[in-house]
Amino acid sequence: MTAIISPGVATYGAGSTMSASPFGPARSTEAALFRVVHACEKQRKQFEDRVGIDNILAVMEAEVPTPAVEASIDIYRNVIRQNAWNFPKIEGVLGNVSLFFSIWLDVHEQYYDLATDIFDMIVTYGIESLVNPTLYAEVIRSETARGWVGKRSVIGPDQQIEKRASRVEELLGGLMPLEDVDQILNVGGALPCTAVLRSAEEDMTGLLSVYANLDDDGTEDLSVRNRLLRDYSKYSVKDLDQKVAAYRQSFASAGAPESRIAPDLDALLGGLPLPLRAETTELLGEIQSLNVLNLNLEPRFSFKSWAGLMHGLVFSAVRELPGTSTDVYRNLNTLKEKQ
Amino acid sequence: MKTMSGNWRVAAPGEVRGRAVVIRTQADLAKFEPGSVMVAVQTDVNYVAQMLAAAAVLTEDGGRYSHAAIFCRENSIPCMVGVEGLLHNVTDGMEVVVSTKNRVLILGEAVA
Numbered sequence: 001m002t003a004i005i006s007p008g009v010a011t012y013g014a015g016s017t018m019s020a021s022p023f024g025p026a027r028s029t030e031a032a033l034f035r036v037v038h039a040c041e042k043q044r045k046q047f048e049d050r051v052g053i054d055n056i057l058a059v060m061e062a063e064v065p066t067p068a069v070e071a072s073i074d075i076y077r078n079v080i081r082q083n084a085w086n087f088p089k090i091e092g093v094l095g096n097v098s099l100f101f102s103i104w105l106d107v108h109e110q111y112y113d114l115a116t117d118i119f120d121m122i123v124t125y126g127i128e129s130l131v132n133p134t135l136y137a138e139v140i141r142s143e144t145a146r147g148w149v150g151k152r153s154v155i156g157p158d159q160q161i162e163k164r165a166s167r168v169e170e171l172l173g174g175l176m177p178l179e180d181v182d183q184i185l186n187v188g189g190a191l192p193c194t195a196v197l198r199s200a201e202e203d204m205t206g207l208l209s210v211y212a213n214l215d216d217d218g219t220e221d222l223s224v225r226n227r228l229l230r231d232y233s234k235y236s237v238k239d240l241d242q243k244v245a246a247y248r249q250s251f252a253s254a255g256a257p258e259s260r261i262a263p264d265l266d267a268l269l270g271g272l273p274l275p276l277r278a279e280t281t282e283l284l285g286e287i288q289s290l291n292v293l294n295l296n297l298e299p300r301f302s303f304k305s306w307a308g309l310m311h312g313l314v315f316s317a318v319r320e321l322p323g324t325s326t327d328v329y330r331n332l333n334t335l336k337e338k339q
Numbered sequence: 340m341k342t343m344s345g346n347w348r349v350a351a352p353g354e355v356r357g358r359a360v361v362i363r364t365q366a367d368l369a370k371f372e373p374g375s376v377m378v379a380v381q382t383d384v385n386y387v388a389q390m391l392a393a394a395a396v397l398t399e400d401g402g403r404y405s406h407a408a409i410f411c412r413e414n415s416i417p418c419m420v421g422v423e424g425l426l427h428n429v430t431d432g433m434e435v436v437v438s439t440k441n442r443v444l445i446l447g448e449a450v451a
Contacts, residue, residue: 067366070364070365070366071364071365071366073365073383073385074364074365158404161404165403185403186403186412188403188404189403189404189408189409189412190412190413191409191413199409199410199413200384201384201387201410201413202413204384204387205387205388205391208388232384232385242369243385243388246368246371246388246389247388247391249373249388249392250373250388250389250391250392251391287404291404291409294404294406295384295406295409299383299384304383304384
């Protein structure tokens with residue numbers, strides 16, 4: 001699956017056939033999500049196999065200060081929100097969740113590739129090497145594509161969800177009390193809890209509970225530790241230590257959270273004609289899948305992840321130069337002039 | 340004593356009281372005390388351990404499917420999202436009464 005994505009270019013349209021999978025296009029949004037998870041994890045495993053996780057941890061500890069890891073999401077969010085990005089235009093995607101997931105994957109495979117290139121530059125030339133116009137231009141291109149499919153973009157998950165939630169309200173509005181419609185829409189936020197498709201929070205707290213207890217016994221489960229490091233700590237041992245300490249304090253004071261019983265969709269939709277139930281159920285399924293993207297894949301593979309940290313280091317390195325601003329395009333010109 | 344009210348979204352119900360801890364960046368999480376009321380623009384996966392120990396979570400941004408709303412709904416942590424002017428009105432250490440039933444916040448004095 002390849003895509004060349006540059007500002008101002010509409011790369012995909014409605015009806016585009018995206019998948020290079022031997023199984024053909026995904027038949028459901030859940031299947032499409034599985035493919036995204038599989039591809040992202042496979043790409044990351046290739047990186048870990050090439051470099052070695054101990055080497056990644058060592059480089060992160062030596063070259064990337066803990067405050068930069070801690071502040072990475074906030075700093076990156078400022079970069080995203082304070083610049084006017086030249087996003088490509090696209091039509092049709094709002095109506096097709098599986099197609100959107102394929103585009104998201106294409107974008108994030110390239111995003112991750114660049115993150116590993118940045119890491120390699122740090123290993124070879126040190127963190128000072130991140131200030132150069134060629135790399136900065138690449139990071140702008142990469143972030144433009146990521147932001148184009150990002151949570152709040154015009155084709156992003158929030159818009160996709162809003163469109164579907166509005167349709168559910170339109171379908172059910174006159175047929176039942178608003179409180180019931182509200183309850184039904186909440187089902188879209190009740191994420192599945194399987195080994196693969198679940199929220200990052202569910203996954204992370206589950207892993208932390210195992211890891212924190214094992215550590216107490218003086219043993220350490222490396223697979224759990226490594227999952228926490230790669231998925232939720234940006235390969236920063238200090239970040240993981242802080243999370244474990246905070247988790248222990250939380251549970252010492254509050255105990256395990258009281259889990260809420262999900263609304264019974266079957267009962268809520270009970271009296272409705274079957275075609276209406278079918279459409280509502282399908283829309284809620286799509287909303288759930290989009291929420292899995294927002295609450296699982298985004299923190300693990302997008303700008304809040306290690307890949308995002310790598311991009312953010314380049315933005316930060318350039319932003320620290322005199323004469324730069326929140327306008328990344330202007331900064332690029334400044335860098336080129338100084339070269 | 341000051342009262343805030345509005346048509347905010349109630350993600351999970353509850354009537355609680357606690358000391359406000361304002362989280363502007365991830366680094367602020369270190370000052371969070373269990374039993375406090377978390378006050379933030381928005382939350383993400385890095386806030387989870389502190390959210391689990393919070394008396395309530397209030398966010399300025401967010402809607403039905405925001406991170407705070409989904410996580411608090413799933414874990415029965417009293418939560419309101421989309422609270423306009425939240426970080427302008429609430430400061431660290433303030434005593435806050437959270438009433439999701441009436442969509443009201445009663446803000447007391449900050450205690451050092």
